[in-house]
Amino acid sequence: MAISGLVLAYLVFRRVLDPIRHLVRTGAGVDKDGDEGNEVRSLARRLGNLQMAVDRARLDLAESRDHLMQSEKLALVGKLAAGVAHTIRNPLTSVKMRLFSLERALSLDAAQKDDFEVISEEIRHIDTIVRNFLEFSRPPKLVARPTSLSDVVDTTLNLLRQRLESYGVTVEVHRVKRLTPINADPDQLKEALVNLVLNSCEAMVEGGRIVIREEEGVMEPAGRVVVVRVSDTGPGVPEVIADRVFQPFFTTKGEGSGLGLAIAKRIVEEHGGWITLHSPEGRGATFALIFPHAEEGSWHRY
Ligand SMILES: Nc1ncnc2c1ncn2[C@@H]1O[C@H](COP(=O)(O)OP(=O)(O)OP(=O)(O)O)[C@@H](O)[C@H]1O
Ligand SMILES: [Mg+2]
Known part of the structure; x- marks a missing residue:
């Protein structure tokens, strides 16, 4: 919807721009003397300014179209990430809990304790990544x-x-x-x-x-x-x-x-x-x- 609006505006600009450019070119080449020449020159100047303003607007338009596409892309990636993160979260929580109770139930030697430590650290890492994804795509409301x-x-x-x-x-x-x-x-x-x-x-x-x-x-x-x-x-x-x-x-x-x-x-x-x-x-x-x-x-x- 927003993109089609931008495309439409772009087409309108093009249709307006080309005739203006043509007028400016012919206006600049008209007879240098007399009232008629002055009027045409001043008209050409004004049209020239108008052309610059239109060119600027066109650049702004292109820029906002790029921003729009970038944020649409980001929104999509965010949604995808949130979906994946959400799905990972439940099994991850149960892995954490099982690991915790296993660690308490077993009498582990030093090397096994070390293994447990590494596994816990890796799980914490995954947990942080998942939390970041969720936080990014669904920021909680501020409670100030x-x-x-x-x-x-x-x-x-x-x-x-x-x-x-x-x-x-x-x-x-x-x-x-x-x-x-x-x-x-x-x-x-x-x-x-x-x-x-x-x-x-x-x-x-x-x-x-x-x-x-x-x-x-x-x-x-x-x-x-x-x-x-x-x-x-x-x-x-x-x-x-x-x-x-x-x-x-x-x-x-x-x-x-x-x-x-x-x-x-x-x-x-x-x-x-x-x-x-x-x-x-x-x-x-x-x-x-x-x-x-x-x-x-x-x-x-x-
Ligand atoms: N204190 C820092 N010193 C050097 N580089 C940094 C520092 N902080 C951030 N950066 C750079 O900025 C990048 C982006 O940081 P950001 O925290 O957004 O993501 P990350 O740390 O790569 O990933 P994540 O935060 O999800 O673990 C980092 O990858 C790193 O290159
Ligand atoms: Mg970081």
Whole structure:
């Protein structure tokens, strides 16, 4: 429906454009002297401007048609992914439960315990991917309440303590005072932060350090903002891919879904905020989550 509208508009433009182009060409070649010549020249100029405006509109049209096709494609992939994820989820849950009770019932030697550990870790990985797919295609509604991002940082680090240890990653939190609460959904913000911290861990295969900086201040044109920056000592994001990392399904990892940053971006934007990436060569990556104070931010609910 929308595409056929665009095609129709394109055809109309073509039918209007060609005669205008012809007029401009003939107008420019008319006798240079006398009133008639002036009038024709001024008409030609006006038609020339009109032609430029039409050309611009045509470019805009082509651009929005591309966007439309891209988002239709994404919606379709999202639907497919959600279907598959949903189907995988039930058997996965029962595998997890059986494994848990088996582990408790059997008396395992050290090597078998190790096997169990590896299986559990792999299942957790699949679970994360499935959750990401579902989260991406069916985002839950925001349940907002006054929330300090400092609490979100603490909860996230508590949740990830074991994973951080297993990656050999240490975390430093730079906090001057607890961040002023904003109107936000703490579970969703935690989800965004978990994705950033896990990405940093995955980037630092040999272990490393994550620094989380909590800041508060004024940033024009948003006004008062609260900011959480996550920096790591990994290899950073190469410049050639920096503007693609937030796109859904973009990944450089063999087993990644490429949804972590897309989900983080969407969550932050739903809170009226934005996410930035700073990655000077050889100095790790820094992602910042920036939120305007509630009275200054604009809220979006989808
Ligand atoms: N801290 C980081 N350091 C270096 N590269 C990063 C970092 N964070 C993200 N990236 C790059 O951005 C890409 C996209 O990240 P994103 O979290 O969206 O997906 P993913 O991590 O590949 O997959 P998933 O999150 O589903 O496991 C990554 O594949 C990686 O190339
Ligand atoms: Mg990720």
